[in-house]
Amino acid sequence: MRKPRDIGAILNRRAFFRGTLAFGGGMLLSGMIPGLPGAQADTKGVFIPNAFIRIDRSGGITLIMRHAEMGQGIYTGIAMLIAEELEVDLEQVTLEAAPADPSRYTDSAAGEEVTGGSASTRDSWLPLRQAGAAARIMLVAAAASRWNVPPESCAAQHGQIIHVPTGRTLSYGDLAEEAALQKVPEKIILKDPSTFRLIGTSPQRLDTKPKSNGTAIFGMDVRVPGMKIGRIMASPIQRGRLISYDSVAARAIPGVVDIITLQDVIAVIGDHSWAAIKGLEAANPQWDSGPHAAVSTKTLMDDLRRASDRTGLVAKNTGDVDAALAACSHRIDAVYELPFLAHAALEPINTTLHIRPNGADVWVGTQVPVRARQEVANATGLPPEKIAIHNHVIGGGFGRRLDSGSIGQAARLAKQMPYPVKLFWTREEDIQQDQFRPFYYDRISAGLNKQGRIAAWKHRTTGSYVTARWAPEGLQNGLDTDTVDGAVETPYDIPVQRNESVQCEPEGLTTLWWRGVGPTHNVFVVESMMDELAHLAENDPLDFRRSMLGHSPRGLKVLNEAARKSGWGTPLPSGHGRGIALHYSFQTWAATVLEVQVTDDNAIRLVRADTAVDCGPVVFPDAVRAQIQGGLIFGLTMALYNEITVTNGRVDQSNFHDYRMMRINEAPDIRVHLVPDLSADIGGIGEVGTVAAAPALANAIFAATGHRLRKIPFLSQMAGKSA
Amino acid sequence: MKYFLLVFAVIMAISARSAQAQTDLIERGKTLFRAADCAACHLSSDGQTLSGGKAFPLPFGTVYAVNITPDRETGIGAYTDEQWLRMMRTGVDRNGRHLYPVMPYTSYTFLNDADTLAIKAYLFTLKPVQAKAPENRLPFPFNQRWVMTFWNWFNNPDRRMTTDPHRTPEWNRGAYLVEALGHCDQCHTPRNFMFGLSGKAYAGTVQVGWRAYNLTSDTEHGLGGWSDSELFEYLSTGYAPHRGPASGPMAEAIENSLRYLPAEDIRAMIVYLRSIPARPNGPQRGKRVPGASGENEDVGRHIFQQACMGCHLENGAGRQSDWGALKGAHSLSDPAATNIIGVLRTGTSIKTEHGKMAMPSFTKAYTPQELAAISEYVLGHFGGVKAQIEPDRFKN
Amino acid sequence: MITIRINNESHQLDVTDDMPLLWVLRDILGLTGTKYGCGVAQCGACTIHIDGIPTRACQLPVSLIGDRHITTIEAIGNTREGARIQAVWLQNQVIQCGYCQSGQIMAATALLRDNPNPTDDDIDDAMSGNICRCGTYVRIREAIHQAANNA
Numbered sequence A: 001m002r003k004p005r006d007i008g009a010i011l012n013r014r015a016f017f018r019g020t021l022a023f024g025g026g027m028l029l030s031g032m033i034p035g036l037p038g039a040q041a042d043t044k045g046v047f048i049p050n051a052f053i054r055i056d057r058s059g060g061i062t063l064i065m066r067h068a069e070m071g072q073g074i075y076t077g078i079a080m081l082i083a084e085e086l087e088v089d090l091e092q093v094t095l096e097a098a099p100a101d102p103s104r105y106t107d108s109a110a111g112e113e114v115t116g117g118s119a120s121t122r123d124s125w126l127p128l129r130q131a132g133a134a135a136r137i138m139l140v141a142a143a144a145s146r147w148n149v150p151p152e153s154c155a156a157q158h159g160q161i162i163h164v165p166t167g168r169t170l171s172y173g174d175l176a177e178e179a180a181l182q183k184v185p186e187k188i189i190l191k192d193p194s195t196f197r198l199i200g201t202s203p204q205r206l207d208t209k210p211k212s213n214g215t216a217i218f219g220m221d222v223r224v225p226g227m228k229i230g231r232i233m234a235s236p237i238q239r240g241r242l243i244s245y246d247s248v249a250a251r252a253i254p255g256v257v258d259i260i261t262l263q264d265v266i267a268v269i270g271d272h273s274w275a276a277i278k279g280l281e282a283a284n285p286q287w288d289s290g291p292h293a294a295v296s297t298k299t300l301m302d303d304l305r306r307a308s309d310r311t312g313l314v315a316k317n318t319g320d321v322d323a324a325l326a327a328c329s330h331r332i333d334a335v336y337e338l339p340f341l342a343h344a345a346l347e348p349i350n351t352t353l354h355i356r357p358n359g360a361d362v363w364v365g366t367q368v369p370v371r372a373r374q375e376v377a378n379a380t381g382l383p384p385e386k387i388a389i390h391n392h393v394i395g396g397g398f399g400r401r402l403d404s405g406s407i408g409q410a411a412r413l414a415k416q417m418p419y420p421v422k423l424f425w426t427r428e429e430d431i432q433q434d435q436f437r438p439f440y441y442d443r444i445s446a447g448l449n450k451q452g453r454i455a456a457w458k459h460r461t462t463g464s465y466v467t468a469r470w471a472p473e474g475l476q477n478g479l480d481t482d483t484v485d486g487a488v489e490t491p492y493d494i495p496v497q498r499n500e501s502v503q504c505e506p507e508g509l510t511t512l513w514w515r516g517v518g519p520t521h522n523v524f525v526v527e528s529m530m531d532e533l534a535h536l537a538e539n540d541p542l543d544f545r546r547s548m549l550g551h552s553p554r555g556l557k558v559l560n561e562a563a564r565k566s567g568w569g570t571p572l573p574s575g576h577g578r579g580i581a582l583h584y585s586f587q588t589w590a591a592t593v594l595e596v597q598v599t600d601d602n603a604i605r606l607v608r609a610d611t612a613v614d615c616g617p618v619v620f621p622d623a624v625r626a627q628i629q630g631g632l633i634f635g636l637t638m639a640l641y642n643e644i645t646v647t648n649g650r651v652d653q654s655n656f657h658d659y660r661m662m663r664i665n666e667a668p669d670i671r672v673h674l675v676p677d678l679s680a681d682i683g684g685i686g687e688v689g690t691v692a693a694a695p696a697l698a699n700a701i702f703a704a705t706g707h708r709l710r711k712i713p714f715l716s717q718m719a720g721k722s723a
Numbered sequence B: 001m002k003y004f005l006l007v008f009a010v011i012m013a014i015s016a017r018s019a020q021a022q023t024d025l026i027e028r029g030k031t032l033f034r035a036a037d038c039a040a041c042h043l044s045s046d047g048q049t050l051s052g053g054k055a056f057p058l059p060f061g062t063v064y065a066v067n068i069t070p071d072r073e074t075g076i077g078a079y080t081d082e083q084w085l086r087m088m089r090t091g092v093d094r095n096g097r098h099l100y101p102v103m104p105y106t107s108y109t110f111l112n113d114a115d116t117l118a119i120k121a122y123l124f125t126l127k128p129v130q131a132k133a134p135e136n137r138l139p140f141p142f143n144q145r146w147v148m149t150f151w152n153w154f155n156n157p158d159r160r161m162t163t164d165p166h167r168t169p170e171w172n173r174g175a176y177l178v179e180a181l182g183h184c185d186q187c188h189t190p191r192n193f194m195f196g197l198s199g200k201a202y203a204g205t206v207q208v209g210w211r212a213y214n215l216t217s218d219t220e221h222g223l224g225g226w227s228d229s230e231l232f233e234y235l236s237t238g239y240a241p242h243r244g245p246a247s248g249p250m251a252e253a254i255e256n257s258l259r260y261l262p263a264e265d266i267r268a269m270i271v272y273l274r275s276i277p278a279r280p281n282g283p284q285r286g287k288r289v290p291g292a293s294g295e296n297e298d299v300g301r302h303i304f305q306q307a308c309m310g311c312h313l314e315n316g317a318g319r320q321s322d323w324g325a326l327k328g329a330h331s332l333s334d335p336a337a338t339n340i341i342g343v344l345r346t347g348t349s350i351k352t353e354h355g356k357m358a359m360p361s362f363t364k365a366y367t368p369q370e371l372a373a374i375s376e377y378v379l380g381h382f383g384g385v386k387a388q389i390e391p392d393r394f395k396n
Numbered sequence C: 001m002i003t004i005r006i007n008n009e010s011h012q013l014d015v016t017d018d019m020p021l022l023w024v025l026r027d028i029l030g031l032t033g034t035k036y037g038c039g040v041a042q043c044g045a046c047t048i049h050i051d052g053i054p055t056r057a058c059q060l061p062v063s064l065i066g067d068r069h070i071t072t073i074e075a076i077g078n079t080r081e082g083a084r085i086q087a088v089w090l091q092n093q094v095i096q097c098g099y100c101q102s103g104q105i106m107a108a109t110a111l112l113r114d115n116p117n118p119t120d121d122d123i124d125d126a127m128s129g130n131i132c133r134c135g136t137y138v139r140i141r142e143a144i145h146q147a148a149n150n151a
């Protein structure tokens, strides 16, 4: 059974709704909404039916956002869920980020207040609609009692209660005080999906207007009266120590006000960022290189390769795979490699803090507010209740802000300052001190039977266990299921299969989740291997896959749709090729066909991508499209360009001139085709696009050139081939 | 008592005067140190001290800059005045070992005693840093320092500069700055087979991977086409309108040395440079092939737009600052693209009165093919030069 | 004291000559719409207009501005093209996290003013200096085309 804080549950919750989702319309539910019992009216007559809604007497309707807005459009998506049932229009609501409060905002599936794993909509789908409906029922009851009519004769719409027979209306604001006195309903009847006004539509996103005119306040933009600004630099090698710095030179920079240090960190504080930046340069900190000074990409790779010779923890085992492989007429044995990756969100890490003897305020963009608060508590000794986390819109998360270590670092520095301070990392710091997507070293063997179908499949992955650090209680008998997510459950009928996972932690680097988590890693291996096998079987990669989807009708559907929309099989100009990849991740089915052109000197041009998606019920179709488009570009960027390498313990990359980002003139045309199965479980979407990028690209390059790329990134390898 | 006080006052006055003299000497030493651009070679990699360590890959091996802080063990702290003069003039160090002529003693030899010792006086005021330069990496016979004895016979004039009475004082000042202090010829004069300076003074050449341009009065190849004000701007700030910015080692020379020189010194240098006879050699300016473009025009253009346009602007006019202006830059007329390859490979930076202007290296994120294509694009698009650049030149 | 003109207002600044405009805007004047993404003119998040030309504020020393006129994202909506770009940006739901978008909008506005009917290539040329880590490129292209069609 699923444990709370099960990492599989946090990051790819396919099991969660399986038991609970059978409602079509009008399902009765009760007592499941966090915060519902807390219905209350304060002295000013504000109606707070639960943790997610606040309606005041003047009619202000505030929705509290439990999930962080990092660009995925979740503020709008979950506001739609509440507004649908509350019967208010999106124009009527104001949004507010939830505080750190485990008693009210814990995600019951993940076991904590967290945004990640493409789970926000899935986790909100039921409870937030219930929250809206409960409030609506209480407002109706209040109106009915004011008019002294039966509640059934009243209806809610556009923030008003109407007495249907007479047409009389009362606004929610008018009813706030009395609604707060109503009993919290025990039975909540949700709307029949056929009557949805908002869910399934694509309204104007609620967070984007301020982002279009410079008024949105990201963490980086926070300004607090009396605030100073500091630039942080940590030891460039983990566990190195600060041995000296030039305090005189730093203080000579105009605007520098303070220099604060920890054992392995220095921060120069100024009246403005420029003073802090120049001050740190002038301080010229010297580091003792510590125990990891000899680490390099080569030593890390050697460790992985050695570790991959071990038998790993068994994640799946059906039949005797070695015997089955031996019996295959054709087989492939391959090694796939995926590099360390930086998140490189466009907003660098930053935290603004005001730490006082008896409390603290923290302004930050975080995916884990409660962890953030605990970090500050640990650093300062303040009780968590005295620490307020003000969460901000985030300039790109991609998993980076699932870690709160940078907030703890900032708190340890800021507690040495009597004034409020914004502490930021430069881009260079953001890349070099990132917690990296692990390097994975995968050995895979698979064989075909005489009919050209897969008879045996053996896949051993070796890499870091992020779960072991981030949520050790989520390990399952020592196994980090994320390392095999997308490998154990493939879409295909494979009679004999064995999956193993070997843990190997990289010396001197910290690892973390990265967009697409397990599936981004494993689907590259699985779908590339499928392509290799199709060619071995002298079969068309599409037909080869089709023939093995007996148990995955939704998979077959998206595969066919992507193929049809992309014109699979139609002739292409020379030098062009199409690659296909299918996967089931985050409870969503998706297939992508990518067309590329490879020029004579092996330059790679992305022409066009078609992705077909079935994520079950769709709340916000336009956001689904946007996430697929963006996710695909995120994944293609990695597949073409990215790797973090290490020399003498230090990360070699530092900024966008050496950690390359895809630009608009490299981006393909991307078309997204939604083929939702409305009766299916609701799926996640934020990471789905990223997952298929690398295998679709590798397969397309193979189709265009005959070069099989088993190692990311591709561009440098292709360039090497032409030389 | 009165007498005693008087004596005391006199002593004080004398020591005050000599203290003043000492301060003056050090100030003068600092000015000369800058004019002689010692920092160009001896600055440590973090740019903070003169403890050396910089590598000079030469055709015959790699030589490392030594520590010139007054540390007695690893620096120059133990040098007597006499040893110092000998070292600066003959390239023989305190222990009697021959230096390699990367150290421009063949130029410094022109300096007079007072100036040479003023530089030492200044260096001795710096904080001693303990740092031993790496051992030079030279194959036989170049690792035989005695070979330098013979080299010096041919290549080191070992004499002080004398005033040329037929020339103006300004010209003479310029000569001293260019030849002795600035040692401009060390980069800009082609080397002979012995790695000594050839007779083709200031005709331009390639050194440590960078092209040092022709400084003679030749209009096509040299500075003949430059106006005095252009030269003045360029030498004192690292940029002149329509001439592009200085990059690589020249940017360093301006950053560490030329920008500190008083205006009249820069003017004197120009007067002297103007008198260098024309020697047609090296890339030619203004030789435009209309519509020139490489084969990989599209690749080059695309990457230029991504990675370069942010500073250089699409038309090469420079965006944020003049130091990003490519148009007219010398390096755009060089079909070998030596300096374009140089900046793309290693980056370049220059400190100006408006702050540091810098370009990073692009070799980590872009492939050799792409970098070759950018180079061709830049040459064709801005320089009108059709070139074919081998991607291999971006490989290590 | 340096005097610069930003969004039609004059400001007297007591800052060092080398201070990039980006930090003047964000930290001294509180105009935080202009973003810091890389500091080395590679990402475009800090794009402002200087006499209408899109310019990277992170690499623009305040002492080099002189009397040229600066426009930032906070005021670009006062121009015809700026308002137009902002409107199509919202209609096409271009924006994801939004951190790059001030810069994108500034770059697109300048493009539209210089070239009321840009082709895909023109768009690529003008917008390639602006990184969007969220990958909104497809929609940026569409939105600019829309702005042009309805202009």
Ligand code: FES
Binding pocket: B310, C035, C036, C037, C038, C039, C040, C041, C042, C043, C044, C045, C046, C047, C056, C057, C058, C059
């Ligand atoms: S912050 Fe200026 S271009 Fe990136």
Ligand code: FES
Binding pocket: A071, A346, A395, A396, C095, C096, C097, C098, C099, C100, C101, C131, C132, C133, C134, C135, C136
């Ligand atoms: S919208 Fe997030 S970086 Fe562009």
